[in-house]
Every structure is written in C-alpha cells, then in structure tokens.
Amino acid sequence: MSDNSIWKELDRRSFLTVGAAMGAAGLVRSADAESASLLQGAAPLQAIPFPQKLINTEAVGITRKTHDEHYELYKGYVTKVNEIRTKLAALGAPDATKANQTFSDLRELKVEYSFALGGVKNHELYFGNLGGKGGEADGAVADAIKASFGSFDNWKADLKATGIAARGWVWLALDLHDGSLFNYIGDAQNTYPIWGAVPILGIDVYEHAYFIDFGRARAKYIDAFFKVIDWDAVNANLKAAKAASDAVKAAK
Numbered sequence: 001m002s003d004n005s006i007w008k009e010l011d012r013r014s015f016l017t018v019g020a021a022m023g024a025a026g027l028v029r030s031a032d033a034e035s036a037s038l039l040q041g042a043a044p045l046q047a048i049p050f051p052q053k054l055i056n057t058e059a060v061g062i063t064r065k066t067h068d069e070h071y072e073l074y075k076g077y078v079t080k081v082n083e084i085r086t087k088l089a090a091l092g093a094p095d096a097t098k099a100n101q102t103f104s105d106l107r108e109l110k111v112e113y114s115f116a117l118g119g120v121k122n123h124e125l126y127f128g129n130l131g132g133k134g135g136e137a138d139g140a141v142a143d144a145i146k147a148s149f150g151s152f153d154n155w156k157a158d159l160k161a162t163g164i165a166a167r168g169w170v171w172l173a174l175d176l177h178d179g180s181l182f183n184y185i186g187d188a189q190n191t192y193p194i195w196g197a198v199p200i201l202g203i204d205v206y207e208h209a210y211f212i213d214f215g216r217a218r219a220k221y222i223d224a225f226f227k228v229i230d231w232d233a234v235n236a237n238l239k240a241a242k243a244a245s246d247a248v249k250a251a252k
C-alpha cells in the first residue's frame with residue numbers, strides 16, 4: 001500500500017482522532033483538508049455500496065433483513081453529514097459574536113456533525129469486519145491481541161462483556177503512541193473516542209443491529225458476531241493503523 005493510499009484508508013476508516021493525533025505531530029493531510037473545506041462547501045460524501053459479503057452472516061442468524069435496514073440507517077448518516085456540511089458552509093465566515101456554548105447554530109451543527117460522521121465511520125468499520133469466516137484471529141492481529149490481552153479468549157470475553165455494558169458500540173483500537181490494543185466502549189456514534197486510538201474492529205450493539213433476529217438477547221448476537229468476523233479486513237486495518245503509529249513515533 002502506498003503512503004498516499006494508507007492515508008486515504010485511514011481517513012475513510014478511522015475516527016477524527018487520527019487527524020488529531022497526526023495534527024499534534026504536524027502530520028495532518030486529509031483531516032486538514034476536510035476541516036478547511038467545511039466552510040467552503042465540501043464535496044458530498046458518498047455512501048459505500050451495500051457490502052455483499054454481509055449476506056454470509058445469514059448462516060449464524062444475522063439476517064439480510066437486518067443488514068438491509070441497517071444499510072439504510074447508514075445511508076441516513078451520510079445524508080446528514082452532507083446536510084450539515086452544507087449548513088456549515090451557509091454560515092459563512094466564522095463569527096465569534098454569534099457563537100454560544102448554550103445554544104448557537106455553530107455549536108449545534110458541530111455537535112451533530114460528530115454524531116453523523118461518527119455514524120458513517122462506525123458503520124463502514126462494522127460492515128467491513130463482518131461476513132468473514134470468524135473463529136480465532138490469525139495473522140498480525142492474533143499476535144497483537146495476545147500481547148495486549150494475554151490470550152484470544154481473554155480478548156473475546158472482554159469484548160463480549162463490554163458489548164453488554166455498552167449502549168451503542170465497542171471498538172477494538174490501536175493506541176498510536178504505545179501500540180497497545182483496548183476494547184473501547186461507546187454509548188453513541190460520537191462517544192467516547194480517545195485521541196490517537198485507531199479502531200480496527202467494531203461491533204454495533206445498538207438494538208437495531210440485532211433486535212429483528214435475536215430480540216433482547218444481545219449476548220446471542222455477540223456470540224454470532226464472533227463467528228463471522230472478517231479477520232483479513234481486521235488485519236488490513238491493523239496494518240494501516242501500525243503505519244500511522246510508526247509515523248507518529250518517527251515524528252517525536
């Protein structure tokens with residue numbers, strides 16, 4: 001993967017946290033371009049096509065119906081990102097006299113922008129790491145999981161418990177600074193990202209991700225999820241995140 005494509009991949013698949021981490025190191029490229037374009041009218045974000053490999057999860061009980069509904073929800077986030085970008089652009093030049101921490105157009109648009117864009121990135125990550133052969137991790141991610149959690153089973157147990165404790169998401173993410181992996185908890189599309197932590201695997205535990213197929217039995221949904229993780233996709237995400245981590249370390 002070229003330097004350029006690594007950055008493109010990271011911009012697509014990781015949180016704004018990557019941009020912040022890179023910014024701190026003076027390495028921002030795509031994130032800079034994005035924030036600068038917000039007030040100038042950014043190009044519309046495009047939804048990814050429906051990932052056909054999602055159909056593979058039918059065998060473990062995560063149905064096509066759920067994915068069809070879920071994909072429409074995802075497209076809704078893309079639409080809202082574009083709507084908010086348009087409205088931010090319409091505000092014109094930044095005006096501190098109109099900004100207000102209790103309520104102001106700028107505040108509300110930027111808060112909901114983080115929710116909408118988080119919704120896009122979270123779902124692209126989740127759709128990307130579904131539809132595989134599941135089972136135990138392989139490749140570099142297997143080694144990284146063992147190094148941070150002691151064993152694959154420890155990681156799996158922690159992800160499941162965190163998934164029960166969460167109200168929206170769990171992300172397995174690489175800390176760019178120390179290279180560790182951690183299962184981060186999220187209650188919404190925009191909580192609680194950690195600066196410099198790049199997600200390499202995500203599981204959506206909002207009810208819409210499983211209620212059609214499993215009712216209230218979220219634990220059964222998580223068990224099914226483990227059976228259809230696409231470890232090749234997770235390994236590709238880890239490779240990109242490690243490249244960013246190397247860049248951060250080299251810049252210090």
Ligand SMILES: [Fe+2]
Pocket residue numbers: 070073123204206208209
């Ligand atoms: Fe979702």
